[in-house]
Amino acid sequence: MPIILGPNRYGKAETRLVRVTRDGATHHLKDLNVSTSLSGAMEPVHLTGDNSAVLPTDTQKNTVYAFAGKHGVDQIEDFALLLARHFAGSQPAIHHARVEIEEYGWSRVPVTPHSFVRDGGEVRTCVVHHDRDGRTTVVSGLTDLVLLNTTGSEFHGFAVDQYTTLAPAADRVLATAVTARWRHAGDTPSYASSYARVRQSLLEAFAGTHSLSLQQTLYAMGERALRTCEEICEVRLTLPNRHHFLVDLAPFGLDNEGEVYHAADRPYGLIEGAVLREDAPDAAFAWE
Template sequence: MAVKLGPNRYGKAQTRLVHVVKDGPVHHIRDVNVSTSLSGDMEAVHLTGDNAAVLPTDTQKNTVYAFAGRHGIGQIEEFALLLAGHFARSQPSIHHARVEIEEYAWRREGPHSFAREGGEVRTCVVHRDRDGRASVVSGLKDLVLLNSTGSEFHGYAVDEYTTLPPAADRVLATAVEARWRHTGGTSSYGSSYERVRRCLVEAFTGTHSRSLQQTLYAMGERALATCEEICEVRLTLPNKHHFAVDLSPFGLANDNEVFFAADRPYGLIEGSVLREDAPDAGFAWE
């Protein structure tokens, strides 16, 4: 039987890094989780155990810390591009670098005091190869949104196993995971993030929803219409079901005021919205 080595990569996952910038008595904090992956001429290490082409994952971890000390972090997309460019050029055997970063928000409570925010996590994935080609995908996850009305679900297909009653007025809730692909360089990844996030929230809150799929499309469409620097949005929307509780055994009516918030199982709606002329994604989503 003939076999061969397929696509592969290796790296250091979830290097935790907190960077404090001291501006006199006022400090600034960036809290990130960095994962690096490298690929290239790695046949020998897999087939014979020859490690000559392998840059140790511990070295990758050390590089993350050293670059934070030397360059700071700034916008996570810029830091990821810097790291990916370094790794793609650092060794002849490395042809491609992937850097993924999650950023955790802190709220200022004083000149050097902070409280951890409980909201969404900002994300990015950057690819860069030794020829200088690069892609940037920004995003967020765990953005929990809820509409207490303005949502319905009916007219769906039914079969012998269908028990779900039609809903003319329901709670619509989700924990948004969104990623968006940049068409090229942007003057500020930070301001781009804020604008895309605002579009996602405004579309969710402003759409009278007949399905979570409809809402997904409205969110992606709003972001693309507003933010020229992006060409594709991919969304993952778990349907966080809220079921009205039957209060009739207690002699009470329930006008969609008391709900049981179920955590599982849940519907999972996924989809992408992109410009008709969007350039080929290449390795951006890998």
């Protein structure tokens, strides 16, 4: 029985681009990590090493830098769309492009108009697909947004079997490092505004939900983002449960009423889920 080539893609990962814009003495800064990948009629290169359909990954990197020079960089989704549309039409054999970008935030140091300090918190992300058939998908997101509630979280009434030893918790610390991605339903007028509103929704829902489980919080975060932001149709969340265990201080004659915690590394709970509109359009390749 024959062996065949299945789904495949190739590209240049993690092109580190810093784009400076000089508005007189006032400079602006964009700091990106760009990964591109292309797919299409790639049987020849895989089966015989015929590279005639292969636009080199080095060329993809060059294109990222050239486009940054020519077009500048504002919102990462717009820059990714520009690249994806270019690549998907660039060669006869290349039918599809995927562009993934991470953006690292910087703040101004108010001493000069050209000095910056890197924000260390969450990283803004996007994944854009464009196919030669005209379909385009945009997923925006963030990762490493670390949140913690010192109270307002319970966990009890769970299923119990012969391996269950966990005690119910009436008041616990709830902490997570949010990875969220959200799918745009169509043409979003401003990715900047959309990002700000989704991020704020996630933050407020985490903080504002009295939580009976991290699953409930996950759903509340997704639902809040969808209710607040009409332009998106689906939110996917990955929430590691960063356990904070109350330390038993009784051996030392001390109470510990929710004051002293051990922040544990591994293992950790991991809650993953999607929240979407019932009429969300088909996702196509958006999540690939």
